[in-house]
Amino acid sequence: MKKYTYTEKKDTRSGFGDGLTELGRTNPNVVALCADLVGSLKMNQFIDENPERFFQIGIAEANMMGIAAGLAIGGKIPFTGTFANFSTSRVYDQIRQSIAYSNKNVKICASHAGVTLGEDGATHQVLEDIGMMKMLPGMVVINPCDYNQTKAATIAIAEYDGPVYLRFGRPSVPVFMPEDQEFIIGKAVHLQEGSDVTIVATGHLVWEALVAAEALNEQGISAEVINIHTIKPLDEEAIVTSVKKTGCIVSAEEHNIFGGLGESVARALATSHPTPQEFVGTKDTFGESGTPAQLMEKYGLDNKAIVKAVLKVLKRK
Amino acid sequence: MPTLQELQDITVQTRRDILRMVHKVNSGHPGGSLGCTEFLVALYNELMTLKEGFDMEGKDEDVFFLSNGHISPVFYSVLARKGYFPVDELNTFRLINSRLQGHPTTHEGLPGVRIASGSLGQGMSVALGVAQAKKLNGDDKIVYTLHGDGELQEGQNWEAIMYASGKKVDNLIATIDLNFKQIDGATDDVLPMGCLKTKFEAFDWKVIEIKEGNNLEAIISGMKTAKSMTGKGKPVCVLLYTEMGNGVDFMMNTHAWHGKAPNDAQLATAFEQNPETLGDY
Numbered sequence: 001m002k003k004y005t006y007t008e009k010k011d012t013r014s015g016f017g018d019g020l021t022e023l024g025r026t027n028p029n030v031v032a033l034c035a036d037l038v039g040s041l042k043m044n045q046f047i048d049e050n051p052e053r054f055f056q057i058g059i060a061e062a063n064m065m066g067i068a069a070g071l072a073i074g075g076k077i078p079f080t081g082t083f084a085n086f087s088t089s090r091v092y093d094q095i096r097q098s099i100a101y102s103n104k105n106v107k108i109c110a111s112h113a114g115v116t117l118g119e120d121g122a123t124h125q126v127l128e129d130i131g132m133m134k135m136l137p138g139m140v141v142i143n144p145c146d147y148n149q150t151k152a153a154t155i156a157i158a159e160y161d162g163p164v165y166l167r168f169g170r171p172s173v174p175v176f177m178p179e180d181q182e183f184i185i186g187k188a189v190h191l192q193e194g195s196d197v198t199i200v201a202t203g204h205l206v207w208e209a210l211v212a213a214e215a216l217n218e219q220g221i222s223a224e225v226i227n228i229h230t231i232k233p234l235d236e237e238a239i240v241t242s243v244k245k246t247g248c249i250v251s252a253e254e255h256n257i258f259g260g261l262g263e264s265v266a267r268a269l270a271t272s273h274p275t276p277q278e279f280v281g282t283k284d285t286f287g288e289s290g291t292p293a294q295l296m297e298k299y300g301l302d303n304k305a306i307v308k309a310v311l312k313v314l315k316r317k
Numbered sequence: 318m319p320t321l322q323e324l325q326d327i328t329v330q331t332r333r334d335i336l337r338m339v340h341k342v343n344s345g346h347p348g349g350s351l352g353c354t355e356f357l358v359a360l361y362n363e364l365m366t367l368k369e370g371f372d373m374e375g376k377d378e379d380v381f382f383l384s385n386g387h388i389s390p391v392f393y394s395v396l397a398r399k400g401y402f403p404v405d406e407l408n409t410f411r412l413i414n415s416r417l418q419g420h421p422t423t424h425e426g427l428p429g430v431r432i433a434s435g436s437l438g439q440g441m442s443v444a445l446g447v448a449q450a451k452k453l454n455g456d457d458k459i460v461y462t463l464h465g466d467g468e469l470q471e472g473q474n475w476e477a478i479m480y481a482s483g484k485k486v487d488n489l490i491a492t493i494d495l496n497f498k499q500i501d502g503a504t505d506d507v508l509p510m511g512c513l514k515t516k517f518e519a520f521d522w523k524v525i526e527i528k529e530g531n532n533l534e535a536i537i538s539g540m541k542t543a544k545s546m547t548g549k550g551k552p553v554c555v556l557l558y559t560e561m562g563n564g565v566d567f568m569m570n571t572h573a574w575h576g577k578a579p580n581d582a583q584l585a586t587a588f589e590q591n592p593e594t595l596g597d598y
Contacts, residue, residue, distance in 0.1 A: 070449070073375070073432065075374045093436050094439055094442075098439050101433045102433045103424070
């Protein structure tokens, strides 16, 4: 079994900020917009180096999405930055009409997704954003797992022509993906080979899945772990190939089980290779205030919850 | 430049196009379309600096955004008559497999359209993005927009209005179609908006009024004044006083024709008042 370790913890939003900084140096068409959350989105370096290519919109997310669409018409590659809740549910119709339906090359970059936003509570902890965004025709939905992958994803989406939703988070989490990884939109990354069960995870839950796989290994259960950084388009081939070998699957995400990665996986498998599946995610509930670790445990999003789901699904094989 | 008579001919023919389009499919929005016919005819045929053909970016030319997308019939007719796509295609308005959707969209690739509109209140934000891209690109051309007066009830407009002056977006001329009517009745009855001139001025815009918004000469003169006010640090608002249903007597002085098509007899009457000029499609 492959051993995963980390030497430092970093927030994924810093991966976004550093990726944006690199884009500022390499791609003159990249512009950035923010709705009064520059520090939270780690956009300061880009702004310092490219003040003329940064648009401070103020607390007006609807306007930001429209301006981004307009900048795209004018040949720019706009990256919008605000919290995930204000990047999606607050501005759904603006994204739907002016960006998705109009097919504008806008990158909607969303920080502080999920319960790990922590103490601010449920008003800010969006757990429905993946569902909302994947339902929009043509929208690419990406939820990278650590600092390195978020940085690589940020750089990669600038090369893709079309609307993208890039979701990341607030807390410091283990950095375990290689710095020089190749990020291919829609291509899942195999992290652990296994034969008894497949675990597909996205975002912060990828690390939890690796920890769970180690614990399962100690119990003699061989878990395959796949990092699904792109929820749409979903790498269905990687998932089907894996479950043909293992015969059961657990999906894991920091998101409502209604509408998230798990449902996309279930749809893919139902139409090609029906497979017993368990869902790790929030169970149609809002979050609450607390520390990220407390909330991950309380809402069943940590490695223990994944182990439990695996033990359950194994009985259904 | 076209003569006034030529512009009047395009105007009358555009009215006929609008009426035929909505009559054929028994749906669509003739009232607001007729109210803005003179404005759009003047804009596209006299006022805007346009390149040959169409490209999405619109670099080094003036661009226009229709925010109140439901008046698509007038937009489509003016675009077709200007040569963006075949005039015959107006025949497909609102039909299945058409590029002329009920509300304008880029989705089917109709030349002349740069954004989808219909869900109200989004056009000014988009125009601001294009205006700022033009500045980044060193392009000194103008971004024009059109909005319904009722549409200003959507809050996103006021985010955009605040931003435009705050960020000195002075290559934008936003025109408000001031017909004082919306679907449910008079704007004053649905939601009184007070004095829009005062409101825009309070948001630090330059405002001009065109009181005769269905008079080609008044529109041309007023819009030239508006253009002369661009590039001076402030966005420009044009309050265009129009008559909904203009040019068809029974459609005027009422909001009844906002989203209703004429029947055969009504179409015949409307045609009598607007004899063919450039040829029907």
